[in-house]
Amino acid sequence: MDEREMIHDFVATASGPSASSRNAARAALQTQIVHESEKGTRRRSFHWKLLLPTASAAAILAAGSIVVAGPLLRRGQQTPAVAAILHSASRVASLRPAHYLQPGEYAYTKSVGAYFDQQDRQGHTWGALVQTTREIWIGADGTGRIRQRSETPVFLAPGDRARWEQAGTPPITELSTGETYDRRFTRLGPPLELDGFHQGELLRLANNPDALRDAIRAAAEKTQNPLGYEMLTIVGDLLGESVAPPQLRASLYQVAADIPGIELVGTVTDRGGRRGTAVSASRGDTRLELIFDPRTSVLLAKEEALLHRIPDIAAPAGTVLAYTLYLNSSITRSLSAP
Amino acid sequence: MILSRSERGPTTRTDAELIAASKSDPERFGDIFDRHFDAIYRYVASRLGATLVDDLASEVFSIAFRRRASYRLDRDDARPWLYGIATNLLHRQYRTEQRRLQAYGRTDLVTEEFDVAAIVERVDAGAQQARVAAALATLAPGDRDVLLLFAGADQSYQDIADALGIPIGTVRSRLNRARRTVRSRLGLSGEYHDERDVSRNPQEEVVDGRT
Numbered sequence: 098m099d100e101r102e103m104i105h106d107f108v109a110t111a112s113g114p115s116a117s118s119r120n121a122a123r124a125a126l127q128t129q130i131v132h133e134s135e136k137g138t139r140r141r142s143f144h145w146k147l148l149l150p151t152a153s154a155a156a157i158l159a160a161g162s163i164v165v166a167g168p169l170l171r172r173g174q175q176t177p178a179v180a181a182i183l184h185s186a187s188r189v190a191s192l193r194p195a196h197y198l199q200p201g202e203y204a205y206t207k208s209v210g211a212y213f214d215q216q217d218r219q220g221h222t223w224g225a226l227v228q229t230t231r232e233i234w235i236g237a238d239g240t241g242r243i244r245q246r247s248e249t250p251v252f253l254a255p256g257d258r259a260r261w262e263q264a265g266t267p268p269i270t271e272l273s274t275g276e277t278y279d280r281r282f283t284r285l286g287p288p289l290e291l292d293g294f295h296q297g298e299l300l301r302l303a304n305n306p307d308a309l310r311d312a313i314r315a316a317a318e319k320t321q322n323p324l325g326y327e328m329l330t331i332v333g334d335l336l337g338e339s340v341a342p343p344q345l346r347a348s349l350y351q352v353a354a355d356i357p358g359i360e361l362v363g364t365v366t367d368r369g370g371r372r373g374t375a376v377s378a379s380r381g382d383t384r385l386e387l388i389f390d391p392r393t394s395v396l397l398a399k400e401e402a403l404l405h406r407i408p409d410i411a412a413p414a415g416t417v418l419a420y421t422l423y424l425n426s427s428i429t430r431s432l433s434a435p
Numbered sequence: 436m437i438l439s440r441s442e443r444g445p446t447t448r449t450d451a452e453l454i455a456a457s458k459s460d461p462e463r464f465g466d467i468f469d470r471h472f473d474a475i476y477r478y479v480a481s482r483l484g485a486t487l488v489d490d491l492a493s494e495v496f497s498i499a500f501r502r503r504a505s506y507r508l509d510r511d512d513a514r515p516w517l518y519g520i521a522t523n524l525l526h527r528q529y530r531t532e533q534r535r536l537q538a539y540g541r542t543d544l545v546t547e548e549f550d551v552a553a554i555v556e557r558v559d560a561g562a563q564q565a566r567v568a569a570a571l572a573t574l575a576p577g578d579r580d581v582l583l584l585f586a587g588a589d590q591s592y593q594d595i596a597d598a599l600g601i602p603i604g605t606v607r608s609r610l611n612r613a614r615r616t617v618r619s620r621l622g623l624s625g626e627y628h629d630e631r632d633v634s635r636n637p638q639e640e641v642v643d644g645r646t
Contacts, residue, residue: 099618099623100570100586100614100617100618100621100623101585101586101614102586103563103567103621104567104571104582104583104586104587104617105586105587105589106563106564106567107481107564107567107568107571107587108477108478108481108583108586108587108588109477109587110564111477111478111480111481112477112480112488113473113476113477113480114472114473114476114489114492118476118488118489118492119472119473119476121489121493122468122472122489122492122493122496123465123468123469123472125493125497126464126465126468126493126496126497126500127465129461129497129500129501130461130462130464130465130500133461178462
């Protein structure tokens with residue numbers, strides 16, 4: 098054997114990439130490809146005429162009881178790219194700075210959102226989005242606080258206001274009285290859990306995406322919703338509000354990559370005016386989207402929209418029935434606003 | 436797996452065709468990754484410690500994607516181009532590492548862009564691998580680049596010249612010097628015979644530049 102053969106063997110026997118190394122590199126490249134593909138294409142996003150395109154909570158809440166206009170239906174695609182993009186987000190998440198909550202510390206998250214509700218009066222039915230402001234403080238030991246306030250409803254579609262008027266403009270307080278839900282969780286009572294997951298359990302599963310996936314799947318199978326939709330819901334809840342050190346966030350994105358039927362929507366703008374990548378899963382008549390920033394892995398928003406017209410809701414395809422905008426998060430030692 | 440032109444069926448596109456297509460359809464560049472990532476990874480892994488290989492190998496394709504508009508489409512095989520990017524990244528990594536080490540008053544931990552200790556530890560191979568690594572470590576960086584691309588990555592003289600942006604005569608002279616040095620270090624007997632470079636396409640004639 099001469100030196101050429103020896104050197105050839107030397108390089109040939111060097112470690113080849115593991116599957117995870119290859120996937121991570123492919124995902125990083127795919128993120129570049131997706132962003133370049135999106136450049137110059139006309140981005141379609143939901144534009145609510147009177148929701149101001151800023152990230153400030155005050156501006157978003159200023160919409161008041163005003164009719165929403167102009168929904169657009171975004172289409173998702175089930176392609177190999179969705180797994181690659183989520184693996185890329187996992188890798189980005191794993192590289193984020195870590196802060197492990199100390200005793201007496203809480204992870205604080207503030208979000209604004211809305212959910213769909215209906216009223217019936219004298220044969221007339223109308224729908225509205227009940228807007229909410231939510232704050233959550235979560236300690237690693239299950240202590241914490243949830244404070245959620247319901248705001249003024251917003252009519253879902255132009256016809257809803259008309260039907261409300263036809264019914265005699267009854268008080269809209271059945272949908273929302275502006276009440277505040279405020280509950281504290283102490284060591285003496287039941288712990289604060291998200292989708293049934295205690296923070297301690299999540300931290301134990303952080304380094305084991307397979308076990309985390311099995312646990313999320315088991316939780317999802319207890320509901321009546323399609324598996325993929327429910328798993329994506331849980332992943333979104335945990336990414337948005339849980340005590341999530343980098344490895345847990347990375348594992349959650351890996352779980353998302355394996356969700357059956359998950360689709361890539363692409364680059365979108367959330368109703369806070371922030372650009373992100375959206376992935377989706379469907380539930381019969383509606384589709385849930387998670388929107389995250391691929392550069393930081395931070396979850397920006399969730400939205401659920403109609404896939405098509407349905408008899409019970411007089412609104413076109415693309416109408417958003419629920420959304421959450423994650424505004425800010427921080428570490429605090431106080432159970433009041435940080 | 437790289438197919439020679441005679442082995443490729445009519446529907447298999449060359450790297451150049453894929454890169455050309457990727458200018459308007461970026462997704463096509465993914466095929467370049469799928470074809471060449473493993474080979475580039477092994478090349479980088481043969482020179483660096485394990486903690487750096489993933490990032491560097493990934494960065495090669497990230498850079499290649501950004502630069503694909505300037506790729507020479509008369510080059511069917513993109514490997515020389517990719518190896519060139521990898522080699523430059525390796526040298527840049529070394530310079531960054533050196534500046535960091537010098538800031539701490541240490542300059543002895545990394546030998547150029549070739550981390551002998553990490554390679555031998557990771558390779559977990561027999562004595563021969565360790566001897567080869569030690570022999571390669573004694574080479575000047577430019578000589579080592581040429582030898583690893585020639586003997587380790589099976590690149591032709593022309594491919595190496597293209598990858599490193601140097602004249603083909605310089606490739607020959609560096610390769611001759613490197614092979615003599617390594618043969619000496621490895622204790623290989625017999626004269627070193629300069630051999631004609633046989634390119635992958637036998638119809639091509641390699642012109643020997645001035646050494």
